[in-house]
Amino acid sequence: MELAVDIVNLCKSFTLNNKELKVLENVNLQAEAGKFISIIGPSGCGKSTLFRTIAGLEKEYTGSVIVNGNDIRQSRPYIAYMLQKDLLLPWRNVRKNIVLPLELSGKLKNTDTGFLEKMISEFGLEDFVEAYPDELSGGMRQRVALLRTWLMEGSIMLLDEPFGALDALTRKNIQDWLLEIWEKHRKTVLFITHDIEEAIYLSDEVYVMSPRPGKIIENININFGRPRRRDIVYTSLFIDYKRWLMSALQV
């Protein structure tokens, strides 16, 4: 099968106080196109750094990162990346923040943005299209950032803890929304989360990273069918996966 992301022996260090800080060590990750892959691992192990590298924001690393068949050193990949911080532009209101990717690619005029209104209200932001980021709650900011990411170009989505600030209900709704659109468009999704159940529920594959320096220590396939139903969480398979992953994380 075609690989959307192919990472081979990725090593990455930072310099911290003039000392080398190894963050990623021989990371290998093969993501088939159209798969939903979660990455879990302890805080500070290098998950965000991995995403930053895939997105082309970290230039100095060893090993190779191939996205859609092209080495990212050669050409900046088309990737829809939601960073861990929401990074809304404080001088733009919600709508203008959301449409930023369209504006940049020059498609704002040609794209029918009618569907946006629907998504905005699905996300519970209908009263806030004119509001500025500092007038939003933490969870609302995150939802705005997710919508914006959805409008970015690219067949690959990198989502770095996209639901961290959401309550259980909103989170469920947005998980379902995400699965729905993912099944419709079949983008490749790489998904960082701290919620093991969320990882299992959403993914085809879960990668587990070790504490810093981050290595891939586990990689399991989740064998539930699609579309998924909520009640799989009560199956023993689900619970087995969860136990397995928790033990891999030493929880």
Added chain:
Amino acid sequence: MELAVDIVNLCKSFTLNNKELKVLENVNLQAEAGKFISIIGPSGCGKSTLFRTIAGLEKEYTGSVIVNGNDIRQSRPYIAYMLQKDLLLPWRNVRKNIVLPLELSGKLKNTDTGFLEKMISEFGLEDFVEAYPDELSGGMRQRVALLRTWLMEGSIMLLDEPFGALDALTRKNIQDWLLEIWEKHRKTVLFITHDIEEAIYLSDEVYVMSPRPGKIIENININFGRPRRRDIVYTSLFIDYKRWLMSALQV
């Protein structure tokens, strides 16, 4: 029993695009001194706004907020408040960010900061005391902010999603740390979280808020003894609490 926080009929609105946005409506909350109280509620319902009001950052509201017997309109309360954003000072390294509260109260010189080293390494930050915030991962920033909050003065702690960016293991460790120090010092803790299990595991009482405009729609006591053991999560009482809260949140 003595009330650490006594909120009566608190109403709070913002003006958004020249329209009134009701955020808190007749919120009543009585927190006994030394209790651990969690607040859960949908994203955007006004939890952070409630905390900001208690901390004296929002001045325009109706109703009354009494902290340790004093109306906060009269005197700014002594409160250790961890805001939802980590708000580290980017030009200060980790150690200097952490000791900021001591520095401000003039106690930096008189306080034995030896214990800090221990806490820093308990929090897994021992290699990062000299690092600057932009060299930390999201979870590490949150831990730094929590440590800093711990050093603030006041018998009341307000924690706004303090573990949102932490993985399961780190989260557990820090939960335990928090319970331990809380049991030792018996500060009053108000705790916002989206994790229902976390709320039950940690708290004496859980308040549930409705969607915006936020009202208290449920308030339950958690009748587990102290110190708590992890395995209570498998008890049927725990599961009942969880069901109950989930239904209150309509999850």
Added chain:
Amino acid sequence: MKKFINTGKLSLPISFAVLIIAWESLVYVLKTPDYLIPAPSAVLQALIESFPVLMRHTAVTLLEVILGFITALILSVVMSLLMVRIKVLYQILWPYMIISQTVPLYILAPLFMIWFGFGILPKVLIVVLVCFFPITVGFVQGLTSTEPELDELLQVMRATPSQILWKVRVPQAMPQFFSGLKIAAAYSVTGAVLSEWVGAQEGLGIFLTRSMKTFKTAALFADVLIIIVLSLLLFYIISHLEKKVIRRRSLL
């Protein structure tokens, strides 16, 4: 709160009135001769007497100011953007921009006259010279001292460097841009007055030297008064614009 704001707004007129009265009384009491420091009343009288003449001169100077300020604004913005985009340009041009500020104007005056004649051009150029530097320093500093996070976000969105510039850097540079503009605004009128050195027939600068050399101190002060009023006007227009452009709670 309301009350505080009111006394705030009043504090300036009050302080100004106090100053004027104190000045007037001091001149009376000390019998200071007019040619040292004229009393405010004498200045007012001179202002009224010379009003038509002064207005003619004011029109000339104002034109120089407006043309010069706008040219400087455009030039600064273009240059700043270019320098931030093209590093080599910055490295080459920056020192010359500083140099342009360090050459005393009274050395440049005759050269400007020789190069650009006696029309309005050399005067406008001097206003440009005076104004473009603070604007450029402010803007360049603003454009280059932003946090890299938003830059990165836009890189991820495959924004071109100039999109990054326009959508992220420029909005973030606004406070510093405006502080440069304000400094320039304060200097522009004086710049125009000075520029009239390069050989002029009319303008507040001409009126100024003429009053000075004929010992008409009150008229000189009247002229300075107009210079001050024009400068303040420009400054407050800029401040007002700033408040419109920057959506931010003001801390003052």
Added chain:
Amino acid sequence: MKKFINTGKLSLPISFAVLIIAWESLVYVLKTPDYLIPAPSAVLQALIESFPVLMRHTAVTLLEVILGFITALILSVVMSLLMVRIKVLYQILWPYMIISQTVPLYILAPLFMIWFGFGILPKVLIVVLVCFFPITVGFVQGLTSTEPELDELLQVMRATPSQILWKVRVPQAMPQFFSGLKIAAAYSVTGAVLSEWVGAQEGLGIFLTRSMKTFKTAALFADVLIIIVLSLLLFYIISHLEKKVIRRRSLL
């Protein structure tokens, strides 16, 4: 990368060399008379000939610059902090600060002399007058255009207003403070040169007028050259300090 930096560093010397050579050749080819634009070689010769004299004058001017700049720095910092802390002070003082910049220096210079005597004091004061404004505008703008979040954090920690000022506002104001400082640095030497009009015995300004009155254009350019070098030096010292103080990836 390395290579790029090198050509970057070289671009200025190269452009400078090109300029000098072009200038020299133009003067030769066009046979421009010396009194209009002297050739660089003539300037160099004048510089060498007058070197001891020029150095004596330079010392005087430099002293004025240093004293004036430092005084302005202290004054600006104190005033800015006070104005940001005490709103009424801001409302009262701000307009007068602008006014102080709009009164042409050649009106003030003689008055300064009458008020402050003929020593170094009035000269230093003029340098102060020239420098304090850009520094203050930059600093005040920097202190007041920060996001309120960190302010709030410190309020929660029960920081006093002056602690908020020092621990949050001041560090955040650094980029704007430095852009003000840079503008002031560029002006300070010229300010000192101008100040010597108010009557001085020595200084680069005196040398300048003397060369000008006796039409020694090459000597005049040599003098200007020193003014430029001093200004650039000061400017780059400030830029260097800035890099030390502000821990941030530079975008230029």
Added chain:
Amino acid sequence: QADDLKVTIVLDWTPNTNHTGLYVALSKGYFAEEGLDVTIIQPQEGTAEQIVASGSAQFGIGYQESVTFARAEGIPIISLAAVIQHNTSGFASLAEKEITSPKDFENKKYGGWGSPIEEATLRYLMEQEGADPEKLQIVTTGDADFFQMSSTGEVDYAWIFEGWTGIEARLRGIELNYIELGKVAEVFDYYTPVIITSEKMIDENRELVQKFMKAVERGYKFCIENPEEAAEILLKNVPELDRELVIESQKYLAEKYQDDAEYWGLQKQEVWERYMQWLFENGFIAEQVDVTKAFTNEFLNQ
């Protein structure tokens, strides 16, 4: 009118009664009659020579001293006429200071603009009167005006033009002692101000110079004959000036323009030679200047 030749003259200072002839020629149409369209420009002080030499302006107002300096530096400018026949500048002091001759300069403070020439001039005068030049005291006051300077008490005497500052003092009722420079030492009786042009103009535009000077001469003759009307003309052109001062100054100057000369504007070689020598001897110019090339009377008395 449309094809009138455009001519620019740059002044040395604020327009004053030294320049009245130019304004009269302008207002009375003397320039127009010669087919000249004249603009009078007030530039920064001390820059007229350079501007005229560069050709940006055809004519200018200078001084014998500055023309000598300019020529010493190879700047090809020429003096066409002495506006005032004798040097009317001198040393003024408040009467109570009792400074009536250069002898009294001893231990008194002179306020000047800081030129080495001032010092040399003062020393020369003191030596000539047998005073001790070592007791000369100079404070540099730059561009400050005489009255402000004197009022501080920091300065006892200064160098002024009688026809301007001297008149102003009289109008203010301030009593002055005045030592006229040209009277106390002949060498300082040089021409100030003068009308200048460039060598190139004379070589290439002789006719224009002729026309211009003809009109100027008529202007100054008018001033000599009708001082009050001339003053009005100046005031009409330069309303910023002080009315009384202009009128009184004009009356004073009416006799001074031509004075004892054969005709208005005449310049004598000995006057040029004398002062050039003095400048040379005192080291202000490196080489002697050929004064015959520094001035010409050719365009006068037409």
